[in-house]
Amino acid sequence: MWPWSSRSPSATVTCLACGDGIPRSAAREYDKYGNQWDRRDKEFEHLCPTCHNELCHQPRDELEDILVELHAGEEETDAFLARYLATVEDRYGRVEEES
Structure with missing residues (x-):
């Protein structure tokens, strides 16, 4: 899991698509395995709201x-x-x- 400090809403994360640094509280979690609800032992990447909105939100099984x-x-x-x-x-x- 991520250190507690990186999960803080005031932490800054990097958008994996555009590389911009954004506040963690504004970021969208991206789970490359497609199951964000199974949070056990995962490290999430992040997207800024603009890049997140440009994603296809259809299922991506396999x-x-x-x-x-x-x-x-x-x-x-x-x-x-x-x-x-x-x-x-x-x-x-x-x-x-x-x-």
Whole structure:
């Protein structure tokens, strides 16, 4: 767990998306495992309100596992996205674009 002082509302945290320092009391907790309600032995990252509002708030079951499995961030974006799309289509069916 985080030290008590970093959980204080007056503490400053860094937004993981834009890098801005913001008061902890204004920040939104981000749980990369997608289950913020299970707080046991977790360290949360934080987002500023602007970056939090820009997130997709849809369920992301298994997303982190797929990203780790496909070694996200270790190759060119286009190659990674092609492998990601193929993996998702293989597991869940064809991805339809909204019009």
